[in-house]
Amino acid sequence: MEKILSIIIPVYNVEQYLDKCLSSVLNINQREEIEVLAINDGSTDGSLEILKKFQKEYPSVLQVIDKQNGGHGSAWNEGLKLATGKYIKFLDSDDWFSNLDRLIRLLKNLDVDVLFNNLNIYYSVSNTNKLVKIPIEANKVIDADTFGWDSIRFGSDLTNFHYCVYRRNLLQPLYPLFLEKTSFDDGILFVAPLIYCRSIFYSDFEVYNYLIGREGQSMGKGSDVVKKVRQIYNVRMNILHFCHTHSTSSTSKIAKLVKIQNSLVLKLFAILNRLPLEESKEKTVSLYQEYLLLPARGKNFYIRMYEMLPFNVYWFILNSLKKWLK
Secondary structure, three states: OOOOEEEEEEEOOOHHHHHHHHHHHHOOOOHHHEEEEEEEEOOOOOHHHHHHHHHHHOOOOEEEEEEOOOOHHHHHHHHHHHOOOOEEEEOOOOOEEOOHHHHHHHHOOOOOOEEEEEEEEEEOOOOEEEEEOOOOOOOOOEEOOOOOHHHOOOOOOOOOOOOEEEEHHHHHHHOOOOOOOOOOHHHHHHOHHHHHOOEEEEEEEEEEEEEEOOOOOOOOOOOOHHHHHHHHHHHHHHHHHHHHHOOOOOHHHHHHHHHHHHHHHHHHHOOHHHOOHHHHHHHHHHHHHHHHOOOOOOOOHHHHHHHHOOHHHHHHHHHHHHHHHO
C-alpha cells in the first residue's frame, strides 16, 4: 500500500541534533502512514550510528541510505529518486517537525499538488521563536493557474520546502532537481513547484521548525565569503536557466516568476564584486545577459553603475565603498 508521505532527511555530521529530528517524525501515532528516507552523506561523526539505532527500532518506517559525500543537494536527489509516498516533504537534520499527526490526517483527505503550512523559526542564540504565516485563504483547494501569485506579499521563497508539502509526481519527473556539492541548493524550489503546480491548499498550523544559529550552518556567520558568493552565483544562474527552459501559460505565475528572477538578479549583482576582478567581470557579464532576457527588468544601484562605467572602474568603486563602510 502506498504511503501517504515520504520524508526526506539529508544527514551530515549532525549527531547533536539528529535525535530530536528523528524523534519528531517517528514518535507519532500514525508513523505507519509514512516512510522516512534518511540519507547519510558521508558523515564522519556519530550520525550513522544514531540512524542505525533508530532504524532498528522503526524498521518498517525508516530507511537509511549510506553514501559518499556529495553535498546536501545530492542527498535530496537520492531521496527524491527513492521516494514512493503520494506526497514528499523535505526536512534538514538539524530541524524538526511539529503537528505531524495532524498533517498526515489532512493529507489523507487531500488531493492537491502543493500544501502550505506555517513555519516556526527558532533562534538558538536568543532562545526565541518567530511564526511565519502564509497569506493565502485557508482550508480551500485553489486553482494554481488562476490564483493571484503576483499579488501575494511574501518573499521569493513562498514555495520553498520550509512551508510546503509537494505531490511526489510534481517533483520526481524533474530528477535530478538539485545542484550538488554546493550550499543554497534548495533555491530551485522557489520556482519549480510554482511552474508545475495545478492546485494548492493552505492549512493554518505550523509543521516545520527551522533552527537558526547552529555552528557550521550555511546561513551562519564565519563562512568564507568568496566561496559563498560562488555558490550563490551557481545556484541562482541555475534557477534562471530553469525558468528559461520550463514554461507556464498562467499570466499570474509568469508575473510572480519575473518578480522572483528580478529579485535574484538584483541581489546577486550586489555581491559579485566581492570576487577577484577577472572572475567578477566574467560572472557579471554572464548574469547581465540573463538579466536582459527577462520580459520585465528592475534596476538597482549596481546595475545602473554597471551600465554606465567601464567594469574595472565599477569594480574598484564598489570595493572601495565596501572598505570605507567597514
